[in-house]
Amino acid sequence: NAGVMQNPRHLVRRRGQEARLRCSPMKGHSHVYWYRQLPEEGLKFMVYLQKENIIDESGMPKERFSAEFPKEGPSILRIQQVVRGDSAAYFCASSPPGFRGQGENNYGYTFGSGTRLTVV
Amino acid sequence: SQQGEEDPQALSIQEGENATMNCSYKTSINNLQWYRQNSGRGLVHLILIRSNEREKHSGRLRVTLDTSKKSSSLLITASRAADTASYFCATDGEYGNKLVFGAGTILRVKS
Numbered sequence: 001n002a003g004v005m006q007n008p009r010h011l012v013r014r015r016g017q018e019a020r021l022r023c024s025p026m027k028g029h030s031h032v033y034w035y036r037q038l039p040e041e042g043l044k045f046m047v048y049l050q051k052e053n054i055i056d057e058s059g060m061p062k063e064r065f066s067a068e069f070p071k072e073g074p075s076i077l078r079i080q081q082v083v084r085g086d087s088a089a090y091f092c093a094s095s096p097p098g099f100r101g102q103g104e105n106n107y108g109y110t111f112g113s114g115t116r117l118t119v120v
Numbered sequence: 121s122q123q124g125e126e127d128p129q130a131l132s133i134q135e136g137e138n139a140t141m142n143c144s145y146k147t148s149i150n151n152l153q154w155y156r157q158n159s160g161r162g163l164v165h166l167i168l169i170r171s172n173e174r175e176k177h178s179g180r181l182r183v184t185l186d187t188s189k190k191s192s193s194l195l196i197t198a199s200r201a202a203d204t205a206s207y208f209c210a211t212d213g214e215y216g217n218k219l220v221f222g223a224g225t226i227l228r229v230k231s
């Protein structure tokens with residue numbers, strides 16, 4: 001079980017370019033979550049997706065950011081026309097179907113190692 | 121202030137001492153989790169405590185939860201230099217579908 005795989009690990013983009021971050025959930029997990037961590041801060045929830053559905057995008061900026069989790073393939077977090085303030089670590093997590101924090105899974109979410117985006 | 125706030129913000133101790141970090145939150149929860157993050161790395165899940173539990177142990181970790189005060193504490197006993205990291209609490213909120221993290225406590229264990 002390879003765990004949650006994120007790529008790339010590091011991404012450098014110039015202002016105005018597009019950034020695409022990928023997340024492959026753990027085998028058997030159908031829920032994906034994206035979080036952003038600014039320097040010296042905790043993680044902030046961005047979006048929660050299931051296959052082909054956005055369930056909760058309350059943490060997504062209104063413009064330039066989008067996320068998808070297609071039927072086949074990884075989840076993608078897309079940032080258009082990046083600005084320096086988008087520089088951060090972006091973490092993906094996955095959980096199994098029906099996970100609501102009350103099951104026998106004592107390990108909660110499973111996080112990936114993150115993608116560190118630097119906008120120059 | 122934001123749900124899942126930790127204190128202290130930073131803690132520096134000598135190897136072998138105990139480290140205690142606290143977390144407060146605002147809304148009702150199903151569970152509360154603690155994570156560790158080494159500098160520049162991903163998150164490592166440490167322990168999950170459910171809302172109907174008051175205390176939980178895992179190795180050198182002891183977590184308490186007081187739902188009446190909406191607070192939790194993480195105790196690391198007999199600390200080691202390798203425990204140097206940032207520690208975050210995270211709550212799942214009402215619907216359990218997303219985690220709300222605090223700003224974290226930076227722990228430095230000096231050898």
